[in-house]
Amino acid sequence: MRIYLLPLLISLFVMVFATVASYNIVDYINPPVTEEGHRYMPIGNIIKSIIGGFVSAVLAFFISIKVLRQRKKNKYPFDKPLR
Numbered sequence: 001m002r003i004y005l006l007p008l009l010i011s012l013f014v015m016v017f018a019t020v021a022s023y024n025i026v027d028y029i030n031p032p033v034t035e036e037g038h039r040y041m042p043i044g045n046i047i048k049s050i051i052g053g054f055v056s057a058v059l060a061f062f063i064s065i066k067v068l069r070q071r072k073k074n075k076y077p078f079d080k081p082l083r
Helices: 002-029 043-075
Strands: none
Touching: 002 043
């Protein structure tokens, strides 16, 4: 259970950062301005950034679990004889 806490926190941080970054990128590419020059709330851009943030959080979670398991395995090599 403890091995999943740090990857969960890492993935939440990555999700927040990726969502904000992808929203700014999508908002720059597809600005929410009408033909008259009025700004509006771009729901499509928000949905795209949330999906991108969720995908990046899942990837960060699995990568961080893999790294922590490998690090734990290398840190405590019980199968090797003592010198």
